[in-house]
Amino acid sequence: MFTNHDVAEHLRLIATLKEIKGEGRFHYLAFYNAADLIDNLPEDINDIAEAGRLTDLPGVGQGVAEVIQQFLTSGDSELARKLRSQVPVSLVELTEIPGLGAKKVARLWKELGITTLAQLKTAAEAHRIQTLKGFGAKTEANILKGIAQLEARAHARTPLGVARPLALKLIQALRQALPPDALTAIEAAGSLRRWKETVGDLDILAASSQPDEVMEAFQHVPLVEEILLGGETKSRVRLHGGLECDLRVVAPEHWGTAFQYFTGNKQHNIELRELALEQGWSLSEYGLKATGEGEAPAGEVRHFRTEEALYAFLGLDWIPPEMRENRGEIPLAQAHALPTLITAQDILGELHGHSDWSDGRADIETMAQAAIDRGYRYWLLSDHSVGLGVTGGVDGEKLKQQRRVVDALNERWARAGVDFRLLLGVELEILADGSLALPDEVLATLDVVVASIHSSLRQDQKTITQRCLKALRNPHVHILGHPTSRLLGRRPPTALDMDQVLEACADLGVVVEINAHPWRLDLNDIYARRAVDLGCKIAISTDAHQPSDMDYLVYGVAMARRAWLTPEDVINTRPVDDMLGMLVRK
Ligand code: DGT
Ligand code: CA
Ligand code: CA
Ligand code: ZN
Numbered sequence: 001m002f003t004n005h006d007v008a009e010h011l012r013l014i015a016t017l018k019e020i021k022g023e024g025r026f027h028y029l030a031f032y033n034a035a036d037l038i039d040n041l042p043e044d045i046n047d048i049a050e051a052g053r054l055t056d057l058p059g060v061g062q063g064v065a066e067v068i069q070q071f072l073t074s075g076d077s078e079l080a081r082k083l084r085s086q087v088p089v090s091l092v093e094l095t096e097i098p099g100l101g102a103k104k105v106a107r108l109w110k111e112l113g114i115t116t117l118a119q120l121k122t123a124a125e126a127h128r129i130q131t132l133k134g135f136g137a138k139t140e141a142n143i144l145k146g147i148a149q150l151e152a153r154a155h156a157r158t159p160l161g162v163a164r165p166l167a168l169k170l171i172q173a174l175r176q177a178l179p180p181d182a183l184t185a186i187e188a189a190g191s192l193r194r195w196k197e198t199v200g201d202l203d204i205l206a207a208s209s210q211p212d213e214v215m216e217a218f219q220h221v222p223l224v225e226e227i228l229l230g231g232e233t234k235s236r237v238r239l240h241g242g243l244e245c246d247l248r249v250v251a252p253e254h255w256g257t258a259f260q261y262f263t264g265n266k267q268h269n270i271e272l273r274e275l276a277l278e279q280g281w282s283l284s285e286y287g288l289k290a291t292g293e294g295e296a297p298a299g300e301v302r303h304f305r306t307e308e309a310l311y312a313f314l315g316l317d318w319i320p321p322e323m324r325e326n327r328g329e330i331p332l333a334q335a336h337a338l339p340t341l342i343t344a345q346d347i348l349g350e351l352h353g354h355s356d357w358s359d360g361r362a363d364i365e366t367m368a369q370a371a372i373d374r375g376y377r378y379w380l381l382s383d384h385s386v387g388l389g390v391t392g393g394v395d396g397e398k399l400k401q402q403r404r405v406v407d408a409l410n411e412r413w414a415r416a417g418v419d420f421r422l423l424l425g426v427e428l429e430i431l432a433d434g435s436l437a438l439p440d441e442v443l444a445t446l447d448v449v450v451a452s453i454h455s456s457l458r459q460d461q462k463t464i465t466q467r468c469l470k471a472l473r474n475p476h477v478h479i480l481g482h483p484t485s486r487l488l489g490r491r492p493p494t495a496l497d498m499d500q501v502l503e504a505c506a507d508l509g510v511v512v513e514i515n516a517h518p519w520r521l522d523l524n525d526i527y528a529r530r531a532v533d534l535g536c537k538i539a540i541s542t543d544a545h546q547p548s549d550m551d552y553l554v555y556g557v558a559m560a561r562r563a564w565l566t567p568e569d570v571i572n573t574r575p576v577d578d579m580l581g582m583l584v585r586k
Contacts, residue, residue, distance in 0.1 A: 014077070019103070163192055189263045197521045204245060224238075255306070260311075320561060339566050388454050448478050460495060482522040514556045521559050532565060540556040
């Protein structure tokens, strides 16, 4: 349930609290060091703990091991609980302000009584900080700047790839904390259930006849940092890391309408409410109530235990949450004409992935075996070409060697009767002037060529668009990888004129990628829809750099579903020879 990163964060929390408290260097450094070590460990910490090997890790003594052990089973530790009773945990956030380490935060606390961001801001604005020895006017100004940055971050939307694992953990923690009969259902609703690429906050919905017990348990989940609002059936909390979460508890007989309501989006709900009104019903999160304008007598109430029953009562097919954005899905559901959206099970193989020949973490056979284990029938090895400056990009010579490795593996699987084909390709650098990092003779030997942009990302719109178009015209380029090069929350998309690029892809038969890596989600739902409307075909791949990255496929499929894509729109739903046949030579 808890990852290496979760453990590292917990150890860092302990280290910071110890440092603020004023413990000796030796005491807190052990925790910082263990945190860094575990964050970078290739092995799963759960396995190490289970095998009793925690103290074998360099620098991990009995004390740290004990904390890890407790954290892995409960999400918290005795030591952290003790420290939280001695040091206000809100101080930890202050240490994230540039220039304010734990030592300075400790002094602000002990000498000025500051424990929260708001108090720090007030003190800095009143110039009370510079009265402290060693805190000049400049430090004070920097603190104000840092606070503004932290506030901006708190208001920023959270990438789905961060929010979703948190929501699932929260749900699991609540399930574990409650007796099985206390919860009839518990689900994430809101934008998370609609798989929107970023979420503003989490919305968790529970059905229970004992709401007080659910609320009580919620407030004690270790992921929760602060309770912002606590009521009988609704509460709002801030989780560690800043994401906020609404929890609503409803009676089981209200589940269908409540789940529908809290899934949204708001515009979809408003449309649905309009439709209900036309039929003489007022729709709320509790159910339908007859207005008297329709056939039912005014005041008659209907409850729905499932969403399906609610939609059906209104004459609609059930609408997949990914489509509930009021983009025309309600009339389609009314006409029983919703598209059959693609699912993860439709994907037969991936067309973008790496090995340790470039910047991947596993060797070719391990990656391919992971693909086989997932039931894929093909997988494209597409290491970075030279020209990017990452370690060990592949050139013509290395690709020849990879071909021998790939051939040998394919022969072995054929002999063993394994229905799987390892394809050889490359993730080809589109250089700053639109030329390609490998010559045509080399590209001609490959099964599939994915071309992408990783450098000179700040070129103006005309330059970068022309650069991309030039690369697309090369007869050997089959797929345009992560077209906008954005990284959610870290790097904006390039200035690429997407309409022009997508039109060119449609004209030239270049397939466009939905890169499923949760940092990328590139194309996103809007562009993926646009691409298909313009006549493009799509490939969904995780860009895996290690076997576990293949888990990210669901995020790419979600973008496709939000774009209303069907299996026909996506080339890697097809058997390998069909799929290869769709990669046209221009
Ligand atoms: P977010 O959090 O900004 O990513 O987006 P949502 O969709 O999760 O929005 P949120 O958390 O404000 O509310 C959750 C759902 O509750 C929303 O999708 C629809 C429903 N909802 C909230 N406010 C209203 C409202 O004023 N009218 C209606 N009809 N529904 C609402
Ligand atoms: Ca929300
Ligand atoms: Ca909300
Ligand atoms: Zn890649």
